[in-house]
Amino acid sequence: MAATFAETPLARSKLRQERAVQILLGLMAFLMVLPLVTIVGYLVVQAWPLLSLDFLLKNPTGGMRQGGVWAALLGTIYLVTTSLLIAAPVGVLAAVYLNEYAKKGWLTRIINLAVVNLAGVPSIVHALFGLGAFVLFAGMGRSILAASLTLAIMTLPVIIASTREALASVPMSFREACWNVGATRWQTIKGIVLPNSISGILTGVILQVSRTAGETAPIMFTGAVFFKRIEEGNPFAYSLSDQCMALSMHLFTITTQVTDAPKALPYATAVTLLGTVLLVNALAIGLRVRLRARKKW
Amino acid sequence: MGEQAMNLPPAPVVGPRPLSASAGSPRGPRRSRFALASERVFEWVIRLCGISAILFVFGIFFFVLREGVGFLFGGLNLVQFLFSTEWYPTSVANVRYGVLALIAGTFSVTGLAMLIAVPFGLGAAIFVSEFCGGRVRETLKIVIELLAAIPSVVWGFIGISVMNPLIQEIFHVPVGLNVLNGALLLALMSVPIMVSIGEDALKAVPDSFREASLAMGATRWQTVRRVLLPAAKNGLLAAVLLGVGRAVGETMAVLMATGHAVNIPKSPFDPVRTLTATIAAELGEASVGSNHYQVLFVIGILLFSITFAVNLVADLIVKGTAKG
Numbered sequence A: 001m002a003a004t005f006a007e008t009p010l011a012r013s014k015l016r017q018e019r020a021v022q023i024l025l026g027l028m029a030f031l032m033v034l035p036l037v038t039i040v041g042y043l044v045v046q047a048w049p050l051l052s053l054d055f056l057l058k059n060p061t062g063g064m065r066q067g068g069v070w071a072a073l074l075g076t077i078y079l080v081t082t083s084l085l086i087a088a089p090v091g092v093l094a095a096v097y098l099n100e101y102a103k104k105g106w107l108t109r110i111i112n113l114a115v116v117n118l119a120g121v122p123s124i125v126h127a128l129f130g131l132g133a134f135v136l137f138a139g140m141g142r143s144i145l146a147a148s149l150t151l152a153i154m155t156l157p158v159i160i161a162s163t164r165e166a167l168a169s170v171p172m173s174f175r176e177a178c179w180n181v182g183a184t185r186w187q188t189i190k191g192i193v194l195p196n197s198i199s200g201i202l203t204g205v206i207l208q209v210s211r212t213a214g215e216t217a218p219i220m221f222t223g224a225v226f227f228k229r230i231e232e233g234n235p236f237a238y239s240l241s242d243q244c245m246a247l248s249m250h251l252f253t254i255t256t257q258v259t260d261a262p263k264a265l266p267y268a269t270a271v272t273l274l275g276t277v278l279l280v281n282a283l284a285i286g287l288r289v290r291l292r293a294r295k296k297w
Numbered sequence B: 001m002g003e004q005a006m007n008l009p010p011a012p013v014v015g016p017r018p019l020s021a022s023a024g025s026p027r028g029p030r031r032s033r034f035a036l037a038s039e040r041v042f043e044w045v046i047r048l049c050g051i052s053a054i055l056f057v058f059g060i061f062f063f064v065l066r067e068g069v070g071f072l073f074g075g076l077n078l079v080q081f082l083f084s085t086e087w088y089p090t091s092v093a094n095v096r097y098g099v100l101a102l103i104a105g106t107f108s109v110t111g112l113a114m115l116i117a118v119p120f121g122l123g124a125a126i127f128v129s130e131f132c133g134g135r136v137r138e139t140l141k142i143v144i145e146l147l148a149a150i151p152s153v154v155w156g157f158i159g160i161s162v163m164n165p166l167i168q169e170i171f172h173v174p175v176g177l178n179v180l181n182g183a184l185l186l187a188l189m190s191v192p193i194m195v196s197i198g199e200d201a202l203k204a205v206p207d208s209f210r211e212a213s214l215a216m217g218a219t220r221w222q223t224v225r226r227v228l229l230p231a232a233k234n235g236l237l238a239a240v241l242l243g244v245g246r247a248v249g250e251t252m253a254v255l256m257a258t259g260h261a262v263n264i265p266k267s268p269f270d271p272v273r274t275l276t277a278t279i280a281a282e283l284g285e286a287s288v289g290s291n292h293y294q295v296l297f298v299i300g301i302l303l304f305s306i307t308f309a310v311n312l313v314a315d316l317i318v319k320g321t322a323k324g
Helices: A009-050 A053-057 A070-101 A106-120 A123-137 A144-168 A172-180 A185-214 A247-256 A264-294 B002-007 B033-072 B078-083 B100-131 B134-149 B152-171 B179-203 B207-215 B220-231 B233-249 B252-257 B275-282 B291-323
Strands: none
Touching: A009 A264, A009 B100, A009 B134, A009 B152, A009 B179, A009 B220, A053 A070, A053 A264, A070 A106, A070 A144, A070 A185, A070 A247, A070 A264, A070 B033, A106 A144, A106 B033, A106 B233, A106 B291, A123 A144, A123 B033, A123 B233, A123 B275, A123 B291, A144 A185, A144 B033, A172 A185, A185 A247, A185 A264, A185 B033, A185 B134, A185 B152, A247 A264, A247 B152, A247 B252, A264 B134, A264 B152, B033 B291, B100 B134, B100 B179, B100 B220, B100 B233, B100 B275, B134 B179, B152 B179, B152 B252, B179 B233, B179 B252, B207 B220, B220 B233, B233 B291, B252 B275, B275 B291
């Protein structure tokens, strides 16, 4: 029985210390939940009067003091889609190389280092690169294409990292079985490895979308403009060589450059951007949870 | 020796059979020329994608340098650039490009942010990894992931619209856009990366370490402090460094929230301007090819070098742990 052991002062102080630490650390962790909930809540409350479907589907008017965010929303969709089409194949194949082809050695080591560093390059340096390489050197001018290329290179590490994780979770025995019936390396990848890791790869792609949608600095000088009027309700209003508005840039503009906008307008824009990003992220998380529950091996 | 080997069953295939078209080859089945060619093409495409990351990192360095190199080696006074606090890039009479105040701005905001973020980030990492289980852990990890997903321009907006009035009211200062504001935002932005990398580092410590310590009668906190922290020291340091790298490179949030005054701060309530914010704010006005435009690219190279060094050190530290 526990009662037969007398509690020594040492044991009691140990216990007290343990509890105190647990509460302290718990509070630290909880303090991260708090800002997320309060910030999102506060933004939504402030933005509430303006939030409607009309806000999404109307162009900004009156020097960006009225109207909605249509041109910016569509611009963001263009940027995200284009950069996804560039980054997804390259990123997935780079991960395939690292996980399926690369042997341990200096080259692999350098590639890994490059991926880590690519993820660490400041977004404004990516902007300088995009301006120097795509806008000026390649002669694309400030355009959706140049901005998307910049974004694609910036978000490549996101796709590479998550795809590698997905590929690594496919058991080695699957590949060995396939090789032993005579399949080549690429046949094995195409027929066995990729189909078995597709959900994990999708998760990474979705995270890339969320990251791309929120970026501002890389597109400021490569393709995004403060204001551009486009046809409302026409989803093909931009072309790749156009400059475009973007939600993130629009939020920056109306917060810092437009002084007398109605109070709810920047909040509504922030909620639109934040809502898009968090929804996309929630999708990725949901996919991952389902995937883990369904895992067959 | 040789006879013994012949009696053994054939070695299992541990890799795909080498490509060959020769019929009846004992090493693999016959393949059509087309299959072989396409296999080779795919391999090359994949290899190219694999090394693309290296190409991009070099490309970034090359193209940023290319735009700034003319002025860097022809005209820019490097001593003034690094050690003067006078940043007057558009002055008509006396143009001066001293970035010391901007470096001070970057490091004051980053430093204060780390003072806040390191204890919270590591504390939360320890809590998530060692003190909670199941549901709570999953929920916290999702929250951390969502926190990491908030775009920096939204943080900047929060700095202007929420933190600014709060700081004015709590500390009775005239302007709330200052070092403290930027540091709080950067802390919130870099905590998630510290938690996830720190948690990985703690998880990498074998469970036998924990079991041994607990079996000796140590409490969980004693185990963390005396066993896990020393064992995971390098990984935790790397987590902090990656947080620093993120904070140094952050642009939009500090552009919007730190008050935009070129100034060596004397208190957390002074406004400053960082290296990143300067590029973002002035690149639009500088005409392509001008000295002002080129000096902004030189700042870009400086930033690239700082974050490259930080990431390299973090990587070496992590690799060191993996070996040891």
